[in-house]
Amino acid sequence: MPVPRVRSDSTTGASVNGHINRISGSARLTGVTVQAGEVQGGIHMYQPMPDVPVPRQLLPAPPHFTDREGDLAALRELSARRTGPLVVTGAAGVGKTSLVTRWLRASDADFPDGQFYADLRGHTLEDAASPSEVLGRFLRALYPGPVPADLAEQAALWRSLTSGLRLVVMLDNVCTAAQARPLLPGSEHSLVVVTSRRRMTGLRIDGAVFHSLDVLPPHAAEELLIRGIGRDRVEGDPAAARRVVSLCAGLPLAVCVASARLAARPRQSLSAMADALARPGDRLAVLTVDGETAVRGALDESYDGLPAPAARLYRRLGHLPLPELDGRIAASAGGHTLHEADELLNVLVEANLLQDPGPDSYRFHDLIRLHARQRGTADEADDTVRRVADWYLATATEAERLITPAQFTLDRDHVHQPYLPTPFVDETSALSWLDRHRVNLMTMLRTAEDRRWHSLVWQLADAMWPLFLKLRYYDLWIEAHERGLAAARLAGHAAAERQMLNSGAIGLSAARRIDEAIVWYGASREAARLADDRRDEGQALLGIGAAHYEAGRLTESVPYLDRAITTWHETGYSRGTGLARIVLGEIALAAGDPPLAVRHFDRAHATLAAVPDPHDTARALAFLGRARAAAGEHESGTAQLLSALGTFEHSGSVHWQARTLEMLGQVAQDIDRTDAARDYYLRSLALCTLISVEDVGRLRERLDSLPAG
CATH class of the missing domain: 1.25.40.10 (Tetratricopeptide repeat domain)
Structure with missing residues (x-):
């Protein structure tokens, strides 16, 4: 290390490199002082190294900490087999810092040579702490000498000084791998723990192991609320407490903020807090403490760090009411190619604003979805929902044509013409796609009804026909056609009304709601007569006959089936006659012939x-x-x-x-x-x-x- 140096050439009675303080006529020497009668040659003086306390910089253990035993066990296991940093990732407010601090505080004895902590402020690139800033603090805490100005020299000195030491280094809120890499110590006996709202996949080349932190389960979130406001208050209204926890969606930051608000207002009921949180437009505003929007502020920081195209897709996806997303949904929502959508989804996943529970599967945390929606506009919402609804309609229609090519399909209306490649190649994969997306399809149908897009409602119901016919989801079948029938009537589309009546009646009959099915078929027959549509009239006759057969009324069934066959012979609809003869065969088999x-x-x-x-x-x-x-x-x-x-x-x-x-x-x-x-x-x-x-x-x-x- 550099030392104070004194050089003299034949000095007599000299005082070198010292200071003389004169107090009351006397002199007192301070600093490094040499006093000699005669000095010959060069003299080198070395100042002794002052004592440096062992760094103990970790944050205090969180006062309200619950559950997470599985996560703590996972960290212990990962620590035992790591070859590089241990990275804990998760969404804003999920409790990464609290978890890691709790774990490391319980392991003080394992790191006798020092505990280092730095908040790298990595919520956005603009505000992130530089590695040089953090290294300067670390070096000064370990080493009393001058700190180099150059980052490479700082990192080299840090590795040299930490070689062989047993240290723990907690790097909180890291933004990029490049921000953390110079801070890695030079000892295999040391532990580095990184927390980040981003996935930090770049640290894999440094041997990092990863643990993703999820939200709290309901029982743990309720225990966190109890610790914040007391068991008596929670047990006084357990139903409201469960509502508060549910509306906080398991996010520890949200539960803690709600607890702090309730603790500051001892007369406020839990039901009042739950009611306030239940208002979707106000939920993030309610989660404030001392005027600071804690949850929204944390999410704003993550959002502000996004590139503009990713921020735009984030807002758009927030407007979708779908529980699960994939690359094609994202592409249709934003008007992107599949490649562009995949790249932007990766950015959102890396920022922990989207979860990826499976291959090409994405979902929002409830509060993050609310935040994304609130960052968008009403025009953006309408455009996004319609784009995705049109894509679903077009894709389901292609599946329908592939699976049931003989089924009559009415024309489709698209505001946005879909441009993405079809995600299936044959009948089997098309049916699999319909089945996998049935929840989203029904959600888009209900959303279209809410927005009064009447034509879209009945067209989606019609396009889902192969799903209902082959996989028999009776509840969805009936619901889709009840909504589709109402929409066709509101749209004034007579052919669509008859299609909904016939297809819906088949579902009612298959679900053993026979009498309701006959009523629907009767309405369809009357509508067909008014429209002079003989083909649809035959369909209604077949349905009534089949329904009577299903109810065990064999003799009542046959006349309707015979009339259906006659009607279809007259119109040249041979497929209909084949369908009617299947039912006649079933009747003969049931009659013992x-x-x-x-x-x-x-x-x-x-x-x-x-x-x-x-x-x-x-x-x-x-x-x-x-x-x-x-x-x-x-x-x-x-x-x-x-x-x-x-x-x-x-x-x-x-x-x-x-x-x-x-x-x-x-x-x-x-x-x-x-x-x-x-x-x-x-x-x-x-x-x-x-x-x-x-x-x-x-x-x-x-x-x-x-x-x-």
């Missing part, structure tokens, strides 16, 4: 195969196989059933897979192949468990009827 059933199913199969209509052709084939087996042709009947089953498995039609397996079980049971029957019934039961309580009950009865074996 397998030969007649075979004739109906055989004609239906030939008609539908010629359309072509692969799904209904397979339905006719399955029934034909069952009827042949019932007529004594067990081998050929089983073969036809297995062929139909393969079609349904390929298309992903779970309901008809289950129905076909059940029929195979019946055929096996008829010829005393008990083990095979049991296997078919069990496979059918496993599928029915997902879609139909009634079918589950019937299959359990069939299993119980089998001999024990």
Whole structure:
């Protein structure tokens, strides 16, 4: 280290490099002083190193800390196997600093040579502390000599001084890997813990290990509230306490702010706080302490650090009512290409403003979504929601055309013409896409209804037809068509009204709400007559006949089906006649007349195969196989059933897979192949468990009827 140096050439009686203070006529020497009678040659003087206290800079342990045992255990495990920094990431206000401080405070003895802490202010690049600023503080706390001005020299000196030491260094609120890298000490025995609102993936090259901190579960958030305002107050109104915790959405900062407000107002009821938080426009404003918008301010800092395109997408995504997002949704929301959307989503994930729970899956924390929405404008909201709704409509319509090509599809109205590539290539992947997005599709339908986009409502309901037909989500099926019917009437679209009545009635009948289905079909028939639409009239007649069959009224059913066939023969709609003959075959089979059933199913199969209509052709084939087996042709009947089953498995039609397996079980049971029957019934039961309580009950009865074996 540089030392005070004294040089003299043949000095007599000299006092070198010292100071003389004269007090009351006497002299007192201070500083480094040499007094000699005679000095020959050079003299070198060294000042002794002063004592430097061991740094103990960690923050105090948080007074209100609850749960997080799993996170603390994870940090201990990661610390044991790390080769570089330990990085704790999470959204603003999630409790990163409190967690790390609590953990490190419990490990004081492991770091006897010093504990360093620095807040790097990394919420935005503009306000972030420079590595040189922090290194200067660290070096001065460890070393009394002059600190170099150059960052590279500072970092080198820091590594030299810390070599072999057992230190802990907590770098709080880091913005980038480059900000943290010069602060890494030069000892493998030291621990560096980084906290950041960003993902800090750049530190992977430094051997970093990562832990992502999520929000508190409800019980832990409630305990945090108790610690802030007292158990008696919470137990005095537990329902309101749970509402407060729920509206804070598990964000520790929000719970702590709500606690502080309640503690400062001992007469305020928890229900009053809950009511204030429940007003969406005011929730972030309510979460203030001493006039400071604590939660909003923390989120503002993260938002202000975003590049402009990412900030724009953040605002737009905040306006979407969807619980789950993906790259295509983001691209349609912002008018981006898929590549551009992926890049911007990565920025938002890195900033911990979006979570990515799975591949191409993103979601907001509730309060962050509210913040994003409040940063946007009403015009931005309308444009974003309509863009995404139009994309969903176009994509679902493409799936409909691929899965049910014979199904009549009405024209679509798009305000924004979609431009993204279709996310599926065949019938199976199209149905899988519809199933995966069914919650979002229904959410967009309800949102369109709220915004009075009437045409969009019934068109979305219509486009979801293959989802309802093949996977039998009865509750969604009926809801979509109830809303779609109301929207078609408000839009004054008569053809859409009849489409909603017919498709909705099929859902009501499938859900065993038979009498309601007949009312819908009756309304559809009357509307078709008024419009002189013979094809739609035949559809209503088929529906009424099928509903009577489902209710067990076989004799009432047949006349409606015969009239439907006659009507469709007159209009040249051969597919309709095939559908009606399937129901006539079912009636004959139920009446104990397998030969007649075979004739109906055989004609239906030939008609539908010629359309072509692969799904209904397979339905006719399955029934034909069952009827042949019932007529004594067990081998050929089983073969036809297995062929139909393969079609349904390929298309992903779970309901008809289950129905076909059940029929195979019946055929096996008829010829005393008990083990095979049991296997078919069990496979059918496993599928029915997902879609139909009634079918589950019937299959359990069939299993119980089998001999024990």
